[in-house]
Amino acid sequence: GAVVSQHPSWVICKSGTSVKIECRSLDFQATTMFWYRQFPKQSLMLMATSNEGSKATYEQGVEKDKFLINHASLTLSTLTVTSAHPEDSSFYICSASPDEAGGWNEQFFGPGTRLTVL
Amino acid sequence: TQLLEQSPQFLSIQEGENLTVYCNSSSVFSSLQWYRQEPGEGPVLLVTVVTGGEVKKLKRLTFQFGDARKDSSLHITAAQPGDTGLYLCAGGGGATNKLIFGTGTLLAVQP
Numbered sequence: 547g548a549v550v551s552q553h554p555s556w557v558i559c560k561s562g563t564s565v566k567i568e569c570r571s572l573d574f575q576a577t578t579m580f581w582y583r584q585f586p587k588q589s590l591m592l593m594a595t596s597n598e599g600s601k602a603t604y605e606q607g608v609e610k611d612k613f614l615i616n617h618a619s620l621t622l623s624t625l626t627v628t629s630a631h632p633e634d635s636s637f638y639i640c641s642a643s644p645d646e647a648g649g650w651n652e653q654f655f656g657p658g659t660r661l662t663v664l
Numbered sequence: 665t666q667l668l669e670q671s672p673q674f675l676s677i678q679e680g681e682n683l684t685v686y687c688n689s690s691s692v693f694s695s696l697q698w699y700r701q702e703p704g705e706g707p708v709l710l711v712t713v714v715t716g717g718e719v720k721k722l723k724r725l726t727f728q729f730g731d732a733r734k735d736s737s738l739h740i741t742a743a744q745p746g747d748t749g750l751y752l753c754a755g756g757g758g759a760t761n762k763l764i765f766g767t768g769t770l771l772a773v774q775p
Contacts, residue, residue: 578761589768639706655706
């Protein structure tokens with residue numbers, strides 16, 4: 547149980563284009579999902595908290611107009627990187643917190659999406 | 665700002681050796697989790713500890729939560745090459761459900 551999928555697993559795009567990444571909880575419902583960014587050999591940096599049915603909460607320094615988040619259902623959140631530039635190249639990881647997790651903040655992670663902007 | 669410092673940052677050891685990774689903070693957490701991440705993949709949850717002084721064992725891995733719930737340790741006995749990866753601690757407890765991730769420990773176990 548507690549499987550989270552991401553699609554695509556990797557994407558290469560041209561500078562100036564937009565890229566959408568999907569995050570799905572496959573066997574549980576998640577009112578709350580999270581989007582992280584990770585640079586090589588470093589820890590995870592939280593970008594935003596995605597809330598089903600309401601606006602995402604962005605961390606300080608993360609541009610909400612550049613990283614659009616939509617959480618349309620209890621099993622799907624999407625991250626759209628708009629007008630991507632080479633500096634947006636990174637490993638993007640989502641996680642989902644099961645609604646029945648019991649309050650211990652447990653998160654289950656997707657396999658990540660490697661974005662390369664040329 | 666809550667911070668979780670992990671030490672060491674990097675560790676390269678021989679198969680069969682023991683090791684301990686530390687996760688320290690000045691903040692109190694309601695829960696603390698340990699994850700292992702392999703290159704190109706997402707982190708995988710290893711354990712959640714919630715009680716001060718709690719010790720949990722997972723085969724060759726022993727996790728401890730500090731009495732004051734500000735720190736934690738991960739001890740691996742007789743490390744194997746399959747233990748290689750990035751180990752991350754993460755503290756939780758806020759109303760937002762967010763996790764604060766540690767700085768990470770990159771472990772390489774040589775055969």
